[in-house]
Amino acid sequence: MYPRPIPETRPLARLAYMAMVFLILLLWLLPLFAIIMTSFRSFDDVMAGNYWGWPTQFNLVENYVAVFQQTKMTQYFINSLIITVPSVVAILVLSTMTGFVLSRYRFPGSMAIFVLFVGGNFLPQQIMMLPIRDLMVSTGLYDTFFALIAFHVAFQTGFATLFMRNFIAALPTELFQAARAEGASPWQVLIHIVVPLVRPALAALAILVFTFVWNDYFWAIVLTQSDAVKPVTAGLSNLKGEWVSQWNIVSAATIFVAIPPVAMFFLMQKHFVSGLTMGAVKG
Template sequence: MFPKPIEKTAPPIQVLYKVALPVALVLWLLPLLGVAMTSLKPSSDLAAGNYFGPPSYLAFSNYLDVFRNSPIASYILNSFKVTIPTVIGAVALSCLSGFALAVYRFRSNLLVFFMFVAGNFVPFQILMVPVRDLTVQTGLYNTITGLALFHIAFQSGFCTLFMRNFIRGLPFELIESARVEGVSEFKIFWYIVLPLMRPALAALSVLIFTFIWNDYFWATVLTTSAETQPVTAGLYSLNGQWIAQWQLVSAGSIVAAMPPVLMFFLMQRHFIAGLTLGATKG
């Protein structure tokens, strides 16, 4: 293990380390802690110039105000409506394509694979005008369906890369012996491979949930009204309305950040397994 385990160092260093950990954490999260504290300050505190001290009382009413006086609840609902179908769609598509690319040898296999990989890295702006145009022409502009469809298509690039590498790591003999038994290819996929993919499904779902929830660019390009905008785009327009009301901006930010944060803490193992796939092999 590197660096040297702290238990094996001199006692003063051990103490130093144990002090340094929380100090470093507080410094690292300082901007976030500041915002969390601001979100609980009554507006009178801010008006009186109390920016850094603790709130004079805990104003949970800021959170109520955010929900009562802004469409944030509907923004959040929209985010769920975009995110959940995208997770299902992109994961389903990539199970199929990842399976095809991992299990079969055919001439254009690598070509198709790297089409997905390369597409996943392109700048969004090169897609922006045509995708917006396509969405307008199909009547899906400013709808949740239009936004979700694009996300499904785009995310299938990353998801296919992920699934293909995961299936590659499964024992291939299982598939071989099923073929010898005469099991059809679809049954092999459905009854043999799919059940083994559960960890990958979980990891990918959590990751895609976070990516899509946090998407801002496509939300501003493909949706325009409060009825359809997800919370990232919504927060941007609310920020314009709440000029200088930092207690509201802070509370709104925290509300918007909550779902992926909860997802992360509940599914941490899967999340990190997904994110770091490939960081160890080789």
């Protein structure tokens, strides 16, 4: 059940609601604000324990330059792009084709396949850590880009198929009947009718999958070992020293790592919102 709107005749309730929203937003943004401020601080300021106070010295340029000069974040960043971009493209292609077939064609076992896709979303990925790692080692794929790409494509396609299947199923049936009457093949229907109509959904799904794959840390440390393959999430853990850590540089690197998914969201925000609300209102 959706919450009821607060009428304008109850100003105190509306004021309390806005105050609660502001408090929750403040608590949610507080850690992010602390990381941003720490990325501005000097190493001496961090060692003095000044995490929440105003920085005594701003080392904005020095800290962010040190991320590229003193660490391997550039290599980690490139590794993440090599892993994320092919994974997102493969997931979008496979989920669109699978969602099209499951939503528009009835054949023996179609519902069982769909249930399998849905049920896979409820399976905790962590319980398969040892079998997947052993599989990658036995096939010679451990500590390679393809290991992470194959894993993300395999495990994210289930959610993406469920996502795309629901959007394609909401398209008017008359479009498909008219296309079949004109003699269009299923492949032509998919390319010329389905894909143009579900572009907002594809944009929303691309942002979600990009964020999932880019921010993955667990499988990045399970399936990789060398710096030549590690993505940025696993590379950040390498910046922590054994005895002393330069948290100002680690914070600067964290902000640098967060830029791509945030930038992608703002660049495609219009398509993201329209994709999530597509088909929510009829008429």
